[in-house]
Every structure is written in structure tokens, then in C-alpha cells.
Amino acid sequence: MHLFPQLHGLGIGWRPEVAHLVENRPDLTFVEVVSENLDSKKPLPLPIQQLRERGLAVIPHGVSLSLGGAERIRLKGVEHLARLAEKLGSPLVSEHIAFVRAGGVEIGHLTPLPRTQEALEILVENVEAAKKHLPVPLALENIAALLDWPDNEMSESQFVTQVLELTNCPLLLDLSNVYANAHNRHVDPRSEMLKLPLARTAYVHMGGGIEHDGIIHDTHAAPLLPGALELLRNFCEIKTSPSVMLERDEHFPSAEDIHAELDRIKEAMASGPAYAR
Amino acid sequence: MRGKIIQNGSQRLHETQLALAQALLGVGPIPKGFDATQVALAATAMRxxxxxxxxxxxxxxxxxxxxxxxxxxxxxxxxxxxxxxxxxxxxxxxxxxxxxxxxxxxxxxxxxxxxxxxxxxxxx
Known part of the structure; x- marks a missing residue:
């Protein structure tokens, strides 16, 4: 029995560049689509329709709701996600613990929030407003942050735990982001991960990154970092039947290399105790 | 289009979010208290x-x-x-x-x- 909605198995972020690979990889059980790239008022693109027919779950993943912005969220964006979830028969949708705009200025990037009581209340209010219009649960994702606000009152894990508990939302656990943030803040990635509300995990993101001048950048344009894969193995040792997906957005390598990345994820997924498989 | 401020009292947070947004886009100064190196790094990554x-x-x-x-x-x-x-x-x-x-x-x-x-x- 699961307390929170869950996916199962292996997934990938669907992009036109990997469409062919997805078609030819029978062990995939779900894909995620960036909701802003789809028109929810038109028929679904053919490749996506075919994935539905094949029985894959398709998860709309939003990047522009700005749930942590200190202004009311745009209803249009939520309704778009809701229509996509209906059309795709999705078990859930997902968004980020971040803000992307303020006062009409679009940042074009997921930007961290101050981890304060005030910011938490605003985030909870926006998530609740979004949930009212969504037909399925809304999973919230932890982001990679290159900067911290000066007036934090709690740790990232405390902030994430609070928002998920107050809104009863599932967690979209980005382990590459946990790894990058821990590395950049000089703390242990595994203990940071263990402080998160892991029981709420709906699925896991693994995205590649690069290390430059001692700082890890979560680019989704490079191979998975060994430390992030190690963290995934740690996670799979304690999480029964995990569902994990690869995120690749740029500098697409050969199909062979993407297959190898998926294989590495699959291998890590198999590292759990035998009774859990 | 300007969003409506969500709560009484969150005006200051809204202003700081706007200031940080402008700093990250390179069209405003780094807001008070933020680490200049971190903001510059994030701005470069975004560009x-x-x-x-x-x-x-x-x-x-x-x-x-x-x-x-x-x-x-x-x-x-x-x-x-x-x-x-x-x-x-x-x-x-x-x-x-x-x-x-x-x-x-x-x-x-x-x-x-x-x-x-x-x-x-x-x-x-």
C-alpha cells in the first residue's frame, strides 16, 4: 500500500531529440513532458499519443507557475496543466519549489525562495490555490540553487518537509539537485537526502551536470555525475520499487550514450534489498 | 502584466524577489544582504x-x-x-x-x- 501516488519503473524526460530512442526502449514505463511545450487546447502530438497507446504514463511537468512568488499565481497556467492531465490520463502533475517571475519580470529560470515562515505561507497559499483546479495530485520538486537568500530561518530539508506536510503534496525528488546543493554548500549529500520526507516520493529526477571551479551546475546537458548516481544507489537501498527518470535537455549525445545512462539508472534501481523488488 | 500581491505584509518579499530577478537578468543592482559572487554566478549560468x-x-x-x-x-x-x-x-x-x-x-x-x-x- 502506498500513502502517496507513485509511478513505477524507469522513465525519461520526453524531448523531440529522444523520441526515437523512447520508441525503441521497451523497458520505459513513464515519460515526463514539459507542459509549457504542449498546447492543451489542440490534439496531442502523435508521438505522445503513441506512448499513451503503448501504456506509458505521461506526466505534465510545469516550469512557469512560480508557486513561490509573492503574488497570486496565474490561473491560466494551472488550467493548462489540468487540461493536459485530463487529456493524458496522468496520475499526477509536477512543479517546482521556486519562483520564476516578480512584478511582471520573467527570470526564465527556477529561482530559490528565502526559507522563511513568510515565504512558506505564500508558497502554501499558492499550492493550495493550484490544487483546487487540478484533477490529480501535484508533486513538488526540490531545485538546484546557485544562490541562497540572506535571511533563511530553516534548512532546505525543513522548508521542503514543511510545504509538503502543510499541503499534503507528494515529492518529486531530484537527487541530482540534492547532490549539487550539498556539494556546493559543503555538506554531506546522503545526510541531506535522509532529512527530506522521502516517504512522500512519487518519482525521482536524475539530470546531468558539470563541475566548474568547485561548483556543480545542474545543466541537464552533460552525463550524470558519479556522486549523484551514488546518491541514487543510497536512495534505492531504502526505497522499495523506486521510479526514476533521466532528464536531458541539451547537447544530446548518441542514442547509445543515452541508453547507457538509462542502464546506469536501472542498475542503481536494482540495488535495493531483494524483498523489496 | 503585474501579479497581485498575495498577502498583506508580503510587499517587502515581493520587492526583494523583483530586485533579485532584475539583478539576475543584469538590469539591476544586487539586493542588500545577498552574496554578490553567488548572484553573479547564477546570472552567468542563466545567460x-x-x-x-x-x-x-x-x-x-x-x-x-x-x-x-x-x-x-x-x-x-x-x-x-x-x-x-x-x-x-x-x-x-x-x-x-x-x-x-x-x-x-x-x-x-x-x-x-x-x-x-x-x-x-x-x-x-
């Missing part, structure tokens, strides 16, 4: 991501500009806030190049036509 996304959206333009692409895009990005979609952003970049006579005729015509289509699309 690079924006440049890649523009190149991916219109690869022919990036190929045509070749080695000059990075510098020209940096110059454009310093004075033009990011547009709503990568497509709109690269078209705006095209317009910027056209105004500076750095665009050969076929690209120029395409930019004019696509911008017109975008405007018509928004008007609908």
Missing part, C-alpha cells in the same frame, strides 16, 4: 543557458554567426530582457542583429516575417 536555448531554437542563425555568436548574444542579452519563449527571444535577437546590419538579407526577411506572424498570433 549561458539562454544563449544555448536560442541557438537550439534557430541553429542556422547560430551557424551563420559562427565564432561571433557568443559575443553578439552577450551584447544583446545585456540590453534585452529574456522574452516569454525561446522562439520570441531568438527572434528579438534577430531583430537586434538586423538593426545593427549584421544580418544578411535572407535572415532579415525571415525575422521580419516571423515577428509579424508572432504579433498577429498574439492579437488573435
Amino acid at each position: 549561458i543557458k539562454r544563449m544555448h536555448s536560442a541557438a537550439r531554437t534557430w541553429p542556422e542563425l547560430a551557424r551563420h554567426l559562427g565564432e561571433d555568436y557568443g559575443l553578439l548574444f552577450a551584447e544583446y542579452a545585456a540590453t534585452h530582457p529574456v522574452q516569454r519563449t525561446p522562439r520570441a527571444d531568438v527572434l528579438e535577437f534577430g531583430q537586434f542583429l538586423a538593426q545593427r546590419h549584421k544580418l544578411p538579407q535572407p535572415f532579415k526577411r525571415l525575422v521580419r516575417r516571423l515577428r509579424l506572424l508572432t504579433l498577429l498570433g498574439q492579437a488573435r
Whole structure:
């Protein structure tokens, strides 16, 4: 029995560049689509329709709701996600613990929030407003942050735990982001991960990154970092039947290399105790 | 379009979010209390991501500009806030190049036509 909605198995972020690979990889059980790239008022693109027919779950993943912005969220964006979830028969949708705009200025990037009581209340209010219009649960994702606000009152894990508990939302656990943030803040990635509300995990993101001048950048344009894969193995040792997906957005390598990345994820997924498989 | 402030008392947070947004886009100073190195690093990462996304959206333009692409895009990005979609952003970049006579005729015509289509699309 699961307390929170869950996916199962292996997934990938669907992009036109990997469409062919997805078609030819029978062990995939779900894909995620960036909701802003789809028109929810038109028929679904053919490749996506075919994935539905094949029985894959398709998860709309939003990047522009700005749930942590200190202004009311745009209803249009939520309704778009809701229509996509209906059309795709999705078990859930997902968004980020971040803000992307303020006062009409679009940042074009997921930007961290101050981890304060005030910011938490605003985030909870926006998530609740979004949930009212969504037909399925809304999973919230932890982001990679290159900067911290000066007036934090709690740790990232405390902030994430609070928002998920107050809104009863599932967690979209980005382990590459946990790894990058821990590395950049000089703390242990595994203990940071263990402080998160892991029981709420709906699925896991693994995205590649690069290390430059001692700082890890979560680019989704490079191979998975060994430390992030190690963290995934740690996670799979304690999480029964995990569902994990690869995120690749740029500098697409050969199909062979993407297959190898998926294989590495699959291998890590198999590292759990035998009774859990 | 300006969003409505969500709660009484969150006006200051809203103002700081706006100030941070402007600093990250390189059109405002770093808000008080923030680590300047961190904000600069995040701003640079964002500019690079924006440049890649523009190149991916219109690869022919990036190929045509070749080695000059990075510098020209940096110059454009310093004075033009990011547009709503990568497509709109690269078209705006095209317009910027056209105004500076750095665009050969076929690209120029395409930019004019696509911008017109975008405007018509928004008007609908």
C-alpha cells in the first residue's frame, strides 16, 4: 500500500531529440513532458499519443507557475496543466519549489525562495490555490540553487518537509539537485537526502551536470555525475520499487550514450534489498 | 502584466524577489544582504543557458554567426530582457542583429516575417 501516488519503473524526460530512442526502449514505463511545450487546447502530438497507446504514463511537468512568488499565481497556467492531465490520463502533475517571475519580470529560470515562515505561507497559499483546479495530485520538486537568500530561518530539508506536510503534496525528488546543493554548500549529500520526507516520493529526477571551479551546475546537458548516481544507489537501498527518470535537455549525445545512462539508472534501481523488488 | 500581491505584509518579499530577478537578468543592482559572487554566478549560468536555448531554437542563425555568436548574444542579452519563449527571444535577437546590419538579407526577411506572424498570433 502506498500513502502517496507513485509511478513505477524507469522513465525519461520526453524531448523531440529522444523520441526515437523512447520508441525503441521497451523497458520505459513513464515519460515526463514539459507542459509549457504542449498546447492543451489542440490534439496531442502523435508521438505522445503513441506512448499513451503503448501504456506509458505521461506526466505534465510545469516550469512557469512560480508557486513561490509573492503574488497570486496565474490561473491560466494551472488550467493548462489540468487540461493536459485530463487529456493524458496522468496520475499526477509536477512543479517546482521556486519562483520564476516578480512584478511582471520573467527570470526564465527556477529561482530559490528565502526559507522563511513568510515565504512558506505564500508558497502554501499558492499550492493550495493550484490544487483546487487540478484533477490529480501535484508533486513538488526540490531545485538546484546557485544562490541562497540572506535571511533563511530553516534548512532546505525543513522548508521542503514543511510545504509538503502543510499541503499534503507528494515529492518529486531530484537527487541530482540534492547532490549539487550539498556539494556546493559543503555538506554531506546522503545526510541531506535522509532529512527530506522521502516517504512522500512519487518519482525521482536524475539530470546531468558539470563541475566548474568547485561548483556543480545542474545543466541537464552533460552525463550524470558519479556522486549523484551514488546518491541514487543510497536512495534505492531504502526505497522499495523506486521510479526514476533521466532528464536531458541539451547537447544530446548518441542514442547509445543515452541508453547507457538509462542502464546506469536501472542498475542503481536494482540495488535495493531483494524483498523489496 | 503585474501579479497581485498575495498577502498583506508580503510587499517587502515581493520587492526583494523583483530586485533579485532584475539583478539576475543584469538590469539591476544586487539586493542588500545577498552574496554578490553567488548572484553573479547564477546570472552567468542563466545567460549561458539562454544563449544555448536560442541557438537550439534557430541553429542556422547560430551557424551563420559562427565564432561571433557568443559575443553578439552577450551584447544583446545585456540590453534585452529574456522574452516569454525561446522562439520570441531568438527572434528579438534577430531583430537586434538586423538593426545593427549584421544580418544578411535572407535572415532579415525571415525575422521580419516571423515577428509579424508572432504579433498577429498574439492579437488573435
